[in-house]
Amino acid sequence: MTNRPPRIDLIRNVERALRDASLQRQMGKAMPASRKARADVVAELPEWESLRSTAAGIKDHVLANLESYLRQLESQVSALGGTVHWASGAAEARAIITDLARSRGVRRIVKSKSMTTEEISLNAALEAAGARVVETDLGEYVVQLAGERPSHLIAPVIHKPTEEIADLFVRKLGVPRYERPEELARVAREVLRAEFLAAEMGITGVNFAIAESGTLVIVENEGNARLTTARPRIHVAVMGIEKVLPRMADLSVFLRILARSGTGQRASVYVSLLTGPRRAGETDGPEELHLVILDNGRRRLLADPGLRTALRCIRCGACQNECPVYRHAGGHAYGSVYAGPIGAVLTPAYEGMERARDLPFASTLCRACADVCPVKIDLPGMLVELRARAVRTGLAPWRDRMLVGAWTFFMRSPARFMLAGDLGRLAQRLVARGGKIERLPYPLSGWTAHRAAPALASTPFRAWWKSRQGGPR
Amino acid sequence: MKPVALFVTCLVDQLYPRVGEATVRVLERAGCAVAFPAEQTCCGQAAFNNGFQEEARVLGRRFLDVFADAPAIVAPSGSCADMVREWYPHLFRDEPALGVLARSVASRTYELSEYLVRVLGVDDLGARFPATVTYHPSCHGLRGLGLREEPLGLLRAVRDLRLVELPDAGQCCGFGGFFSIKFAALSGAMLSVKLDNIEASGAEVVTATDVSCLMHISGGLSRRGSRVRALHLAEILAGS
Ligand code: SF4
Numbered sequence: 001m002t003n004r005p006p007r008i009d010l011i012r013n014v015e016r017a018l019r020d021a022s023l024q025r026q027m028g029k030a031m032p033a034s035r036k037a038r039a040d041v042v043a044e045l046p047e048w049e050s051l052r053s054t055a056a057g058i059k060d061h062v063l064a065n066l067e068s069y070l071r072q073l074e075s076q077v078s079a080l081g082g083t084v085h086w087a088s089g090a091a092e093a094r095a096i097i098t099d100l101a102r103s104r105g106v107r108r109i110v111k112s113k114s115m116t117t118e119e120i121s122l123n124a125a126l127e128a129a130g131a132r133v134v135e136t137d138l139g140e141y142v143v144q145l146a147g148e149r150p151s152h153l154i155a156p157v158i159h160k161p162t163e164e165i166a167d168l169f170v171r172k173l174g175v176p177r178y179e180r181p182e183e184l185a186r187v188a189r190e191v192l193r194a195e196f197l198a199a200e201m202g203i204t205g206v207n208f209a210i211a212e213s214g215t216l217v218i219v220e221n222e223g224n225a226r227l228t229t230a231r232p233r234i235h236v237a238v239m240g241i242e243k244v245l246p247r248m249a250d251l252s253v254f255l256r257i258l259a260r261s262g263t264g265q266r267a268s269v270y271v272s273l274l275t276g277p278r279r280a281g282e283t284d285g286p287e288e289l290h291l292v293i294l295d296n297g298r299r300r301l302l303a304d305p306g307l308r309t310a311l312r313c314i315r316c317g318a319c320q321n322e323c324p325v326y327r328h329a330g331g332h333a334y335g336s337v338y339a340g341p342i343g344a345v346l347t348p349a350y351e352g353m354e355r356a357r358d359l360p361f362a363s364t365l366c367r368a369c370a371d372v373c374p375v376k377i378d379l380p381g382m383l384v385e386l387r388a389r390a391v392r393t394g395l396a397p398w399r400d401r402m403l404v405g406a407w408t409f410f411m412r413s414p415a416r417f418m419l420a421g422d423l424g425r426l427a428q429r430l431v432a433r434g435g436k437i438e439r440l441p442y443p444l445s446g447w448t449a450h451r452a453a454p455a456l457a458s459t460p461f462r463a464w465w466k467s468r469q470g471g472p473r
Numbered sequence: 474m475k476p477v478a479l480f481v482t483c484l485v486d487q488l489y490p491r492v493g494e495a496t497v498r499v500l501e502r503a504g505c506a507v508a509f510p511a512e513q514t515c516c517g518q519a520a521f522n523n524g525f526q527e528e529a530r531v532l533g534r535r536f537l538d539v540f541a542d543a544p545a546i547v548a549p550s551g552s553c554a555d556m557v558r559e560w561y562p563h564l565f566r567d568e569p570a571l572g573v574l575a576r577s578v579a580s581r582t583y584e585l586s587e588y589l590v591r592v593l594g595v596d597d598l599g600a601r602f603p604a605t606v607t608y609h610p611s612c613h614g615l616r617g618l619g620l621r622e623e624p625l626g627l628l629r630a631v632r633d634l635r636l637v638e639l640p641d642a643g644q645c646c647g648f649g650g651f652f653s654i655k656f657a658a659l660s661g662a663m664l665s666v667k668l669d670n671i672e673a674s675g676a677e678v679v680t681a682t683d684v685s686c687l688m689h690i691s692g693g694l695s696r697r698g699s700r701v702r703a704l705h706l707a708e709i710l711a712g713s
Pocket of ligand 1: 377
C-alpha cells in the first residue's frame with residue numbers, strides 16, 4: 001500500500017486562500033449569482049418542501065434496500081448486453097478501467113461528467129497505461145489544462161477568473177487571447193471536436209441508475225456526455241453504489257430538485273437515458289457498455305447510523321454555494337475531491353479523521369447548508385457528530401482541551417463562575433480600556449487579531465439581581 | 474402574572490449584565506413574574522459545539538437540575554435556547570430519566586422574542602427608541618428556532634424607531650463560538666462582509682437576539698472605528 005497522505009491543514013490553506021486576492025474577487029463575484037439563481041427557481045415551486053421530503057424518502061428507501069436494488073440493476077444491465085464490474089476501492093476501480101483500455105488497445109479517451117472518477121484519480125492511471133484522456137466538459141477541461149483539481153461539484157473551475165483562463169488557452173493551445181467566455185467556449189469546442197471523433201473509449205459518471213430498467217441517467221448542460229457515450233466504441237460508466245433508484249418514476253423528482261439546486265435552472269439542458277449498448281440495426285451508441293459500481297468507503301458509511309444519510313447526496317453543490325466558509329476558502333482548501341459542507345462530512349468519513357481533523361470544525365454551524373440541501377441531509381448535525389468523534393479519539397488539539405476544560409471547571413457552580421469573573425476583572429485591569437480589550441494573550445489572541453474583545457462588566461448580572469430583590473420594581 | 478424563570482446565560486451575566494436587566498424589564502412589562510434561579514451557570518453550548526460532549530453533559534445536567542420545575546424558561550439568546558431545545562434531548566438520549574427531563578425542559582425553553590410573541594401574544598411593548606436600526610437574524614434563532622417575523626414585529630412596534638433592511642441578512646456573521654478563535658482569519662473575513670452590509674444599511678444601531686454574535690460584531694465595528702452601535706433586542710425593547 002502507498003503511504004498515507006499527510007493531514008489536510010485546512011487552517012493554513014484557508015489563510016492562504018484569504019490572501020489570494022484574485023480568488024477572493026472571483027468567488028465574491030461568482031457565488032452570489034449561483035445562490036440567487038437557486039433561490040429564485042426554488043421560490044417558484046410551492047411544493048418545494050414536499051419534493052425534498054419525497055426525494056429524501058426515496059433515497060432512504062434505497063439505502064435501506066441497497067444490495068437488492070444493486071443486484072436488480074446488475075441483472076438488468078447484463079440482460080441488455082452490458083457488463084457490470086464491482087470495485088471495492090479506488091485502486092480496484094482504476095485497475096478495472098485501465099485493463100479494459102489496455103486489453104482493447106485504446107489510445108484515446110474522452111471523459112465527461114464525473115466526480116467519481118476524480119475520486120479514484122483515474123486520469124493519471126489511464127495515462128500511465130498509455131492512453132490519452134481528455135476532459136470534455138468546459139470547466140473540467142480548463143482544470144485539466146491547468147493541472148488542477150475541480151474546486152466545486154458542478155462548477156469545477158469556479159475559482160478561476162476568465163482572464164486567467166484566457167491566458168491559459170494562449171499558453172496551452174497557442175490560440176489568440178480571447179476574453180469573452182463564449183469565445184473561450186468556442187475555442188475549447190473546436191479542439192474537443194477532434195477528440196470526440198478520434199476517441200475509442202468514452203468515460204462518464206452516472207447521476208442516477210434505474211434498477212428496474214438498467215437505465216443510466218446523465219444530467220448535463222453542454223451535451224458532452226451525449227457525445228462521449230454516442231461516438232466512441234466503448235462506454236465506461238462509473239457510479240458510486242448510492243446512485244441507484246428503484247423505478248423510472250422516481251427520476252422526475254430528482255431531475256426537478258437537481259437542476260434547481262445545482263445551477264438554478266428549471267430543467268437541465270440535456271438528460272441522457274442510456275439503456276444498454278448499441279443493438280443490432282441501431283446506428284448510434286457504443287458497442288460495449290461497462291458499468292463500474294464503486295464502493296470506496298460507501299458501505300462503511302452505510303453501516304454508520306450517525307452519517308448514513310450523507311449517502312443521499314446527489315452532488316448538486318447547493319451546500320457549497322450557500323456555505324460562507326466555502327465561499328471564502330475556495331474548494332481547493334479542503335484538500336480533497338469533495339469540498340464544502342458535504343466534503344467536510346465525506347472526507348473524514350472516507351479518508352479518516354486523522355487526515356481530515358480540521359474539516360468538521362470549519363463551520364459556524366449556521367445551518368445554511370441544511371436549509372438548501374434538496375435531500376435534507378443534516379450536515380450540521382453530522383459535523384457536530386464528527387467533532388465529538390475527533391474529541392473522543394483524542395484528536396482535539398491541546399488548546400481546545402485546555403479551553404473547554406477550564407470553561408467546564410468554572411461553570412460547575414455559581415461560586416466558581418463568580419470566582420472566574422473576579423479573577424478576570426483583576427487581570428483585565430492591565431488591558432481593558434473603555435470597556436474594551438484590544439489585545440488578549442494566547443490562547444485567545446486569535447480573537448483580538450480580528451476584533452476587539454469586550455471587558456467583563458464591573459457588576460455581574462446576578463449582583464444586580466441580588467441588590468434589586470426587595471427594592472422597588 | 475405569568476411566572477417565568479430567566480436563564481440569563483453566562484455571557485450576559487459576566488459581560489453584558491445590562492442585557493439581562495433589560496430582559497427582566499421587558500418581561501415584567503409584558504406581565505411576567507420573573508424569577509432568577511441563582512444556581513444557573515452555562516448551558517454547555519460552547520463545549521458541545523466544539524465536540525466536547527462529555528463536558529456539555531456535565532453542564533447540561535446542572536441546567537436540567539436548576540430548571541427542572543420552572544414553568545417557562547426564557548433566555549435572551551437564540552443559540553442557548555436552541556442548544557436546550559435541539560440538543561439536550563439528543564445529548565441525554567441514552568439516560569432514560571434524564572432524557573425525559575431533557576425533553577420536558579426543552580419544551581419549556583424559549584428565546585425572549587419567541588416567548589413574547591408566540592407564547593404571550595405580545596406585539597407591542599410600548600417602547601420608544603429614536604434611532605435607525607437594522608436587524609441581524611442570528612443563525613440559531615433564524616434557522617434553529619425558525620424566528621423570522623417575531624423580532625421584526627416587535628421592532629416595528631417601537632415608537633420613533635426606523636427599521637432598515639440589512640442586505641443579505643441571513644448570512645452568518647462568522648462567530649461560531651470556538652470557530653472564531655480556531656479559524657480566526659476566516660471568522661474575521663466573514664465578519665467583514667457582515668460589517669460592510671451593516672454599514673450599507675445606513676443604520677445607527679444593529680440589533681440581534683444573541684449577545685454572542687453582537688460581541689463579535691461590535692468588536693469588529695469598534696476595530697473599524699465605525700459609529701454604528703450594537704445592542705441586544707432587549708435593550709431596544711426596554712427603551713422608554
Ligand atoms: S449535501 Fe445536499 S446540497 Fe450538498 S451537494 Fe449533496 S445533495 Fe447537494
